[in-house]
Amino acid sequence: MGADQGPRRHYDGRWSDMRVRFAPSPTGALHIGGARTALYNWLLARGGPHGPNGEEGTFVLRIEDTDRERSTPENVEQILDALRWLNLDWDEGPVFQSQRAGRHREALEELLASGRAYHSSATAQEVRAYKERHGWERGFRGEPESAGAVRLRYPDAGETGFDDVVRGKIRFANSSRDDPVIARADGSLLYNFAVAVDDLDAGITHVVRGEDHISNTPTQLLVFDALGVPPPVYAHLPLLYGPDGRKLSKRHGAASVQELRAAGYLPEAVDNYIALLGAGFSADEEHFSLQELAKRFRLERVSKNPAIFDEQKLRHMNGRHLRELGIDELTRRLEEYTGRHGLRGAVEISAEKIQTLADFWPLVSFLFDGPVDDARAFQKVICSDGGVENLEAAREALASAEPFTVENVEAALRGVVEALGAKPGKVFQPVRVAIAGTTVSPGIFESVALLGQEETLARIDRALDRAGARKS
């Protein structure tokens, strides 16, 4: 702790001494935007050209819970849970900003003593009045008083700027900045002051966060300067928006990590997708594992444009990651997701037909819970156009298929098609509807074989009865 940090390194492709942090404020669930910020920090710490001894950077987790009104332990747990689910492990923390009040106060005293900060009782109204008098591009400057809130003194001239890794040079004229309040009248500290002190004490070398923090940066820079230490390197990420081009929020459906998980997305796919939003990894490939992402991630290549969260693309990527898992692992995840067991067979025959974990059960539930009730499908496929006759023929062939393997089921059914001179679908679809209840299912031979001979015949009989009852 303390100001003894040595010279801060600039982002120069060497990472062995890199210390980054993710510092969410627990005022709600972890958003996909926050998740991406966490991910980028993690990628930075874990990947890139490693130091001479192959060291990784350090990823620090800090909870900015100084907003007592809105920060809750439940939200903290939700955020940690989301981070774990995304496989973003941290090396230090979580450190709670609220527990560092003593150190914050100490730093505050230092600034007060050096005259870089001063007590001021000026109210928001007085600040307005000041600006109306001096012009709106003129920042507020207060008079030092003996008590009240504490404001940080901005220089009157010159500019405060920094070299943002993703945006390049950003400058603010000091004269345009209000002297910001860094401590309330009751002594509690404000965000812009606390972050700087915390980043300093944690030895953070690179601050990577959302671009909504750009205009906070000069104030934090000023705190570092007042404390007499060099600031970290900054990188501001573009924000993420919903499909309507507006800020991402609960209204846009799956906006939080938890919601994505509930919707059947894989952490692998979510990591991959959100990494792509705003980072040009490659011109011709975009399917990556977390490790590959870490290896390829380049902070200076991060896009400056805000991106819109596109769930369709996430679905697509999820399908690829899902198929990459392999049957055993996919089965494990699906059993966890659905709360069912003995799913392996169903997974085998449906894996290539689903894009999310949520797609699975509707497709295969008929194998476990009986046919789905889809009256329209029944009417259209079985109660018309030779449906009953073909189904009867199929039943007969299936009844003598021994043993009841996929191969024999296929041979039996194809034999019917040939004998009848019908189009394949005219035989297969009635069977499908008879056993599944709907026109959509995994492959028919595989489904029938998995269902078993007895159950298949029973379902066909039931369908036949039902069709007969309809006719008469």
Added chain:
RNA sequence: GCCCCCAUGGUCUAGCGGUCAGGACGCCUGCCUUUCACGCAGGAGAUCACCGGUUCGAAUCCGGUUGGGGGUACCA
């Protein structure tokens, strides 16, 4: 109002002074085929926001405009 950031097909992006402006998602067509998908092969879709410069030459550099976004709290 003031300060700051951004601008390539619907979406995510590649591009970094000379390209038929490339890829991915989505969409359409065909193949595969028992449905749905997967996979494969094609296709439609971009006055590179606009206007002015610089240059033999600009999506690429500069300026302005417009549009979008962020900040402007004794919130984080």
